[in-house]
Amino acid sequence: xxxxxxxxxxxxxxxxxxxxLIALTGVPVAIYLITRAPATPPIAFSEFLHHVERERVTQVxxxxxxxxxxxxxxQVLKTVPPPEFLAANAAFVTDMVKRNIRVDATALxxxxxxxxxxxxxxxxxxxxxxxxxxxxxxxxxxxxxxxxRVAVRGDNVVTFQDVAGVDEAKDEVKEIVDFLREPExxxxxxxxxxxxxxxxxxxxxxxTLLARSIAGEAGVPFLFASGSDFVEMYAGVGASRVRRxxxxxxxxxxxxxxxxxxxxxxxxRGGSSLSHEEREQTLxxxxxxxxxxxxxxxxxxxxxxxxxxxxxxxxLRPGRFDRHVTVGNPDIKGREAILGVHARKITMxxxxxxxxxxxxxxGFSGADLANLVNEAALLAGRAGRATVTNSDLQEARDxxxxxxxxxxxxxSEMDRANCAYHEAGHAVIAAxxxxxxxxxxxxxxxxxxxxxVTMQLPEADRHTYTKSYLETQIAVLMGGRVAEEIFMNxxxxxxxxxxxxxxxxxxxxxxxxxMSPLGPLAFRKPGNAFEADKHxxxxxxxxxxxxxxxxxxxxxxxxxATWIINKNKxxxxxxxxQLLEQESLDAAEIKxxxxxxxxxx
Ligand code: ADP
Numbered sequence: 284x285x286x287x288x289x290x291x292x293x294x295x296x297x298x299x300x301x302x303x304l305i306a307l308t309g310v311p312v313a314i315y316l317i318t319r320a321p322a323t324p325p326i327a328f329s330e331f332l333h334h335v336e337r338e339r340v341t342q343v344x345x346x347x348x349x350x351x352x353x354x355x356x357x358q359v360l361k362t363v364p365p366p367e368f369l370a371a372n373a374a375f376v377t378d379m380v381k382r383n384i385r386v387d388a389t390a391l392x393x394x395x396x397x398x399x400x401x402x403x404x405x406x407x408x409x410x411x412x413x414x415x416x417x418x419x420x421x422x423x424x425x426x427x428x429x430x431x432r433v434a435v436r437g438d439n440v441v442t443f444q445d446v447a448g449v450d451e452a453k454d455e456v457k458e459i460v461d462f463l464r465e466p467e468x469x470x471x472x473x474x475x476x477x478x479x480x481x482x483x484x485x486x487x488x489x490x491t492l493l494a495r496s497i498a499g500e501a502g503v504p505f506l507f508a509s510g511s512d513f514v515e516m517y518a519g520v521g522a523s524r525v526r527r528x529x530x531x532x533x534x535x536x537x538x539x540x541x542x543x544x545x546x547x548x549x550x551x552r553g554g555s556s557l558s559h560e561e562r563e564q565t566l567x568x569x570x571x572x573x574x575x576x577x578x579x580x581x582x583x584x585x586x587x588x589x590x591x592x593x594x595x596x597x598x599l600r601p602g603r604f605d606r607h608v609t610v611g612n613p614d615i616k617g618r619e620a621i622l623g624v625h626a627r628k629i630t631m632x633x634x635x636x637x638x639x640x641x642x643x644x645x646g647f648s649g650a651d652l653a654n655l656v657n658e659a660a661l662l663a664g665r666a667g668r669a670t671v672t673n674s675d676l677q678e679a680r681d682x683x684x685x686x687x688x689x690x691x692x693x694x695s696e697m698d699r700a701n702c703a704y705h706e707a708g709h710a711v712i713a714a715x716x717x718x719x720x721x722x723x724x725x726x727x728x729x730x731x732x733x734x735x736v737t738m739q740l741p742e743a744d745r746h747t748y749t750k751s752y753l754e755t756q757i758a759v760l761m762g763g764r765v766a767e768e769i770f771m772n773x774x775x776x777x778x779x780x781x782x783x784x785x786x787x788x789x790x791x792x793x794x795x796x797x798m799s800p801l802g803p804l805a806f807r808k809p810g811n812a813f814e815a816d817k818h819x820x821x822x823x824x825x826x827x828x829x830x831x832x833x834x835x836x837x838x839x840x841x842x843x844a845t846w847i848i849n850k851n852k853x854x855x856x857x858x859x860x861q862l863l864e865q866e867s868l869d870a871a872e873i874k875x876x877x878x879x880x881x882x883x884x
Pocket of ligand 1: 486491493
């Protein structure tokens with residue numbers, strides 16, 4: 284494992300701090316309560332004179348406003364002389380001395396003397412206030428947190444072998460490894476090595492992994508920080524963290540500084556709110572730091588983002604993040620390779636077909652695939668098997684794709700029947716329309732948030748979509764609602780997600796893909812402020828036509844689905860009955876049902 288070392292930070296151990304505070308406030312109060320003289324009510328002055336007369340008094344102490352009287356039997360009493368009594372009767376004191384009474388006085392408290400209990404209590408309260416502020420601001424007091432993590436070489440360093448499916452990106456960063464290994468070779472030639480490399484790609488594609496593998500290959504420390512760590516509510520905190528990160532980097536002769544989620548701090552500048560100012564300061568500090576170190580030093584800053592378009596242009600200038608490397612979702616070969624990398628870490632059965640799993644996981648990122656292999660290992664472990672089999676991998680894929688089965692959910696007969704017809708409706712349309720992706724599985728076991736799932740798997744990765752493919756997709760989505768209406772005679776809320784997705788596809792077709800009679804124009808999607816800048820703003824009349832075209836696309840697909848299902852009622856009924864009986868149907872079983880019921884369009 285790479286060793287992740289946290290830079291020192293004064294993170295309060297909450298329990299110890301709380302106990303210390305209780306001790307600080309509690310102890311002085313307790314001492315005061317214990318040492319305080321018990322409050323006895325004063326006796327009448329005449330009574331005191333009476334005690335003096337009867338020779339019962341041994342000692343009188345003059346205090347600030349009263350006299351403390353000690354009797355021969357050890358009793359201590361208090362009395363308050365009438366005003367001016369002592370001034371008028373000076374002989375009274377000498378008289379007492381004559382009677383063998385010890386007379387003394389306590390000094391008045393010196394106003395300059397330090398009152399330690401009061402100071403301690405005050406400090407304790409101050410501490411308590413600081414602590415409360417710290418808690419309510421979630422620990423974001425500047426000096427109290429810094430989140431740079433440094434990975435130093437441990438015994439499990441990530442290398443290029445651990446990163447698969449992103450060969451072009453690997454090729455592009457190879458020269459950085461060479462440079463970090465032998466900086467002199469490059470600098471003696473006067474070559475300039477990029478200070479900053481920006482890895483651009485969706486989440487989970489292995490950007491962090493790639494950066495770590497560069498450090499691993501070159502054998503240099505890996506300093507990790509996330510852009511969101513720099514975004515703080517206190518002005519100047521983010522900037523000071525950036526400074527700290529680079530200070531740490533300069534302590535090493537060569538190293539990789541990795542900043543994840545660069546867009547969190549690197550958004551285009553502008554705006555007036557306070558958080559903007561803070562972010563601007565942080566961004567400026569980052570620019571200053573990047574300009575500050577010479578290229579000859581072996582420090583390379585690598586940042587990751589999936590929103591290159593919103594980054595401040597200053598960040599992308601030469602000398603900063605001027606090298607851009609795209610890290611995309613892997614294709615089928617890449618997915619197989621990534622599965623291979625992760626399969627090495629677990630015990631696989633000798634005959635696992637990673638290729639077919641790779642084929643069945645279009646759109647999966649590297650992180651999804653790593654998750655899939657891990658899920659498969661857990662499934663095998665739960666079943667008590669020593670090795671992970673193909674069926675474990677397939678089940679894990681379904682789990683990652685469709686969510687976990689929720690067998691504990693109890694559906695009423697009515698809901699089950701409704702769900703069975705709904706899914707059968709999707710499935711029959713998908714099976715019969717020529718452009719649809721092949722069916723993989725239909726199930727009425729609740730998974731994730733869905734009551735049932737109809738799963739299609741494209742045969743190959745799709746990078747572009749034809750108009751007829753998208754129309755087919757909307758028709759498949761409508762199939763569920765249509766089947767409910769035809770067979771159950773009602774509509775349910777279960778179709779809401781289908782409706783949402785269908786509307787979304789239709790909207791894209793009209794507003795972005797130019798696939799409607801409105802022509803190849805980009806129209807602004809309502810309520811999307813970011814898109815608003817880029818897209819052509821439309822007139823009220825056009826907006827109305829956009830809405831109409833979206834509706835037409837969805838309604839046409841709905842009518843098409845109704846026509847197909849009406850024509851193939853037997854197939855839908857048979858499939859629903861089979862689903863109610865066995866809950867899940869695979870591709871072969873679906874095919875068999877369609878053949879038996881002579882389904883066609
Ligand atoms: P990103 O930084 O792009 O969001 P990560 O590097 O954090 O993605 O990837 C998360 C995990 O997914 C990695 O730790 C690794 O296990 C797995 N992974 C992602 N991409 C790949 C890949 N190309 N090869 C091997 N494993 C990968």
